[in-house]
C-alpha cells in the first residue's frame with residue numbers, strides 16, 4: 115500500500131469510528147477524494163475510494179459516505195453505486211469474519227472452545243474464502259474505474275459480492291448461535307446491511323443477464339480476449 | 351482484519367507480445383486437439399507440443415540461462431501459462447517439471463543435479479513426476495514408508511508410491527522417502543531425485559473412472575542410486591515438500607483447467623436467453639478467481655510466501671471448476687442431446703466424471719481449509 119493510501123486509511127478509520135454526522139467527513143475532505151490536487155482535491159484514485167469505503171463497511175458506519183464521495187463524480191451512477199456496495203461489503207465481510215473468529219475462540223462447549231471443532235474451522239474457512247473473493251473483486255474493479263471503463267468488472271464484482279454475502283452471512287450467524295440472533299449483539303448491523311446490499315444497485319438477476327448477454331456478444335473466443343485486454347491495462 | 355492481502359499484478363511490457371506468441375503457436379497446432387483434451391489440458395501429454403514450447407523459450411522461462419532457462423519475469427510466465435490453459439493446450443508432459451521439479455532443484459539441488467536435469471526440462475523434453483503419496487500416506491503424508499538405506503556407494507530404495515501422475519512418461523521421479531531408519535512422522539524424511547529407467551523401478555498404470563491413463567503405481571525394489579540423488583538436506587524432506595506444494599496451489603491451472611467447457615457453452619448455447627445468466631455468473635466467478643490468482647502470483651514474484659492466499663485460491667478454484675459442469679447440466683434445454691457428438695456434449699460428459707478429482711489432487715478440500723483455518727488462528 116502506498117504511503118498516501120495508508121495515511122488516508124488511518125484518517126478514515128479514526129473518523130469513521132467516531133463521526134456522528136457527515137459534515138465532519140466533508141470537512142476532512144472526503145467529498146473531494148477523487149478531485150485532482152490541482153483543483154484543490156485529494157487527488158485520489160478508485161483504489162483510495164475502495165479503501166475508504168471498505169473501512170466504512172468494516173466499522174459499520176451508517177452515514178452515506180459513498181454518496182459524499184461519489185455523487186459529484188461524473189459517470190454511470192448504477193455502476194458507481196454497485197462499486198460502493200462491493201467496497202462496503204468487502205469491509206463488512208472481513209468484520210463478520212473477525213467477529214466469528216473471536217466468538218468461536220471464546221465460547222466453550224463440550225469442554226473446549228468451539229474453534230477446536232473441525233466442523234467449525236472448516237465453515238469459517240469458507241467465510242474467509244468468500245470475504246477474500248469480495249476484497250479481490252473490489253480491488254480489481256477499482257483499477258478498471260481508474261481506466262474509465264469498468265462495465266465488465268463491476269458487473270462481475272457485484273455479482274460475486276452478492277454470492278459471497280449469501281454464503282458468508284449464513285456462516286457468521288451459524289457460528290454465533292442464538293446470541294447472534296439478538297438485537298443486543300452487534301452482529302446483525304453488519305449482516306442485515308449486507309443482505310440489503312445484495313438487492314441494491316443490481317441483484318444477481320440484473321447483473322447476470324447483463325453480463326451474460328455481453329459475454330455472448332463477445333463470442334466464445336472473445337471472452338478471454340476481453341478479460342486479458344482489460345487487465346493488461348494495469349501496467350502499474 | 352484483512353482476509354486477503356492484495357498485491358497488484360503489474361502487466362509486464364512484453365505481455366502483448368507473449369500473448370501473440372502463444373496464440374500463434376496455438377493456432378498452428380490446434381487442429382489436432384480434441385475438445386475433450388482441451389477440457390483437461392494440463393493432464394494431456396503431447397511431447398511434440400512440449401518440445402515446441404521448449405524451442406519457443408516458453409518452458410523454464412524464469413530459470414537461469416546457464417541451465418537452459420530464459421531469465422524471464424515470473425509474471426511473464428504467468429501470462430504464458432494462462433494463455434496456454436485458456437486455449438486448452440496439451441501441456442501435461444512438461445507441466446510438473448516446469449512448475450515444481452525445476453524450481454525445487456534451483457532452490458535445493460546441487461550444481462550437478464541442475465546441470466543434469468534442467469536443460470532438458472527447459473527444452474520441454476525431460477519430464478518429471480512427483481512421488482509423494484503412498485497407499486498408507488494420502489492426506490497424512492507423514493505416513494510415508496518407502497525407505498532409502500544409505501550404503502557406501504549410494505542409497506538403496508524399497509517401497510511404493512501411488513497416484514503418481516505421468517510416471518509412465520516421466521524421465522525422473524522426485525520421491526519423498528524415509529532415509530533415517532525407525533524415524534517417525536515428519537522426521538527422517540528426504541527427497542531423492544533419480545531416473546525412471548533405474549533398474550528396480552516398476553510402473554503399473556491405474557486407469558481412472560473416465561478410462562484415462564494419467565496416474566500410476568510406482569514400485570521400488572532394491573533400487574540403487576548414487577549419494578548425489580539426494581536433493582537438499584538429508585532429513586529435511588518434509589520442509590522441502592511443503593515448500594514444493596505451495597508452488598502448485600495458486601496458479602491459473604486452478605481455475606482454467608476446464609475453461610474449454612465454458613467456451614463451448616457460449617459457442618453452442620449462448621443464443622439461448624435462458625442460459626445467458628449462467629454464462630454471466632460463471633464469467634463473474636472466473637474473473638474474480640483470476641484477480642485472486644494474479645494477486646498471489648504478484649506476491650510470490652516479490653519473494654513473499656503466499657501460503658494462505660494460495661490455499662484460498664486453490665479451494666475456491668476447485669469449487670468453481672466442480673460447479674461449472676453441474677450448473678451447465680442444470681440449465682440445458684430438455685431437448686439437449688448428450689450423445690449428439692457436439693463439443694459441448696462431449697466435454698460436459700467428461701467433466702461431470704472427472705471434476706471430483708479437482709479437490710483431491712494437490713491437497714484435498716478439507717486439508718486446504720485446515721490450512722486456511724490455521725491462518726485464521728483457529729488451530
Ligand SMILES: Cc1cc2nc3c(=O)[nH]c(=O)nc-3n(C[C@H](O)[C@H](O)[C@H](O)COP(=O)(O)OP(=O)(O)OC[C@H]3O[C@@H](n4cnc5c(N)ncnc54)[C@H](O)[C@@H]3O)c2cc1C
Pocket residue numbers: 479480481482483484487488489490512513514515516565707710711712713714715716717
Ligand atoms: C488426479 C490425481 C492426481 C494425483 N497425482 C499425484 C501425484 O502426481 N503424486 C502424488 O504423490 N500424489 C498424487 N495424487 C494423490 C493426492 O495427493 C491424494 O489423493 C490426496 O493427497 C489425498 O489422499 P488420499 O487420496 O489418500 O485420500 P485420504 O487422505 O484417504 O482422504 C479421503 C478423504 O478424507 C478426508 N480427510 C483425510 N484426512 C482428514 C482430516 N485430517 N480431516 C478431515 N478430513 C480428512 C480427505 O480430505 C478426503 O476427503 C493425485 C490424486 C489425484 C486424484
